[in-house]
Amino acid sequence: MLETPVGWGVLFVLGTFTGVLAGLLGIGGGLLMVPALTVFGVPLIQATATSLIGVFLSAVSGSIRNLRAGELNWRVSVTLSLFGIVTAQVGAWLGDRLPDAGLSLAFAMLLLITIYLMRLRRRLLERQQRAELANPDLQPEPKQTQSYPKLGAVAGIGLLAGLLSGLFGVGGGVVMVPLQMLFLAETIKVAVRTSLGAIVAIAASGLAQHAWNGNVLWIPGLCLGLGGILGAQAGTRLLPRLPDRTVSLMFRLLLLALAAYMVIRAIER
Template sequence: MIYFISLCIGILTAFTGSLVGLGGGMILIPILLVLNKFVPAFSWATPQTVVGISLVVIVFTALSSTISYIKQGQVDKKSGFQFLIGSIPGGIVGSWLNQYVPSEHFTLYFGALMIFMSLLLFIKREEKEKPALQKGSYRSITFKGQTYEYAVNIWLAIIIAFIVGMLSGLFGIGGGAVMVPAMILIFGFPPQVATATSMFMIFFVSLFSAGTHALLGHLEWQYVLIFIPAAWIGGKLGAFTNQKLTGETVSRILRFILIIVGVRLIIEGMG
């Protein structure tokens, strides 16, 4: 029964994470920690173990959804690789810090950040604001018959990506909760391209972060092997559903999830 429950949880979190580009860790981790507290069969789900498993799940969620997104032409691979310059080192640093820093001390502030990012997504970008980063590298991508134009400032992208990578390794999240809003608000990415490019980046970041946690002995492999196929299935379903939605709908779902997760983190941090 515990394996079936784990499979269902894995599919649900991977689906949600893939749908809006979050990775799924922000949903998986609190669920497993609650089960650890109230269900004896989940006594193995300690904070370090949960973070490690979460990152493995995110690897396969991101891989399966990224394959689907690339086939649909939603991924800005050039920008994705530029973001990786900062996010991979950040992920390694965050994973290393995880064993020394009690991350629960940061939940209050991290929750507040999620609420702040969700509120920022209510801001409508006007057409005249799109070339705001003229000094950045020009981008153009055609998706669903519409061409989108935006610019990426490489140094700003690296700094933001490093912070996102560090949060990923430290908290066991994909980092999309910060990366997707940043792509939309700062660089002018269309929501669906931001989601797809975020998952592309998250795959590589989580791969390095999960590897670090594995070397530190933070994985329960018998459960990892259950969550891997769940992540693959959920990731595919999430990417498929994303392609059927409008950019505004994706943004609304992202705002809703950020608010819910942010409130939960704030309550946890105040507890």
């Protein structure tokens, strides 16, 4: 079916949908593309490789829009991706040596921990806001020592995101967004845009390796990618119009759904 015009149209629609999610939630889209491709009978390794075309193109599309609008901190994105590329290779090496069911359960736990981190970050922000309202004359602490710890935090997030990306086959945004909120004091919208920029390099690295191994189905992947370009443009334009609470709720619901899927997958194994 994937070699017919009907199949290409289905893949284009799928890519558009995942591209919207990529621009809106800061994820690479592969979390949806890979299982969808397996439904069409594509082997898992080829589905993973082929989806990276769509992940890469949609991330590029959304990041270009964010950069032109002056809404992308490209320095943080580049730092995240540089460290993430390195540890992604370590994660892929570990993934080959762990049982599938164990990886599925570990991934589900990762998603639940991510939800907790996001809720913790929101509580900290609300506590800070209440303190500022109660003490309007309270001065914020000086930030003269912030530059080095912040660089260290960015590097640490990139290293962890790359490791988990290689281990679980995710783009990295699902990990980077809440950690950026927690340790870099970024709002969810800023974190979404920064992680989407980092996904560009992470996806490109994985795609190059899979292409070298001959695992990429180029025509289906390009159909996904073209849809992803349009979807990412829509998602990044929609993001500024949504309240932070709405974006955060959508992100948590997505993580819950993925966690449930991974638990079911582990049980079936």
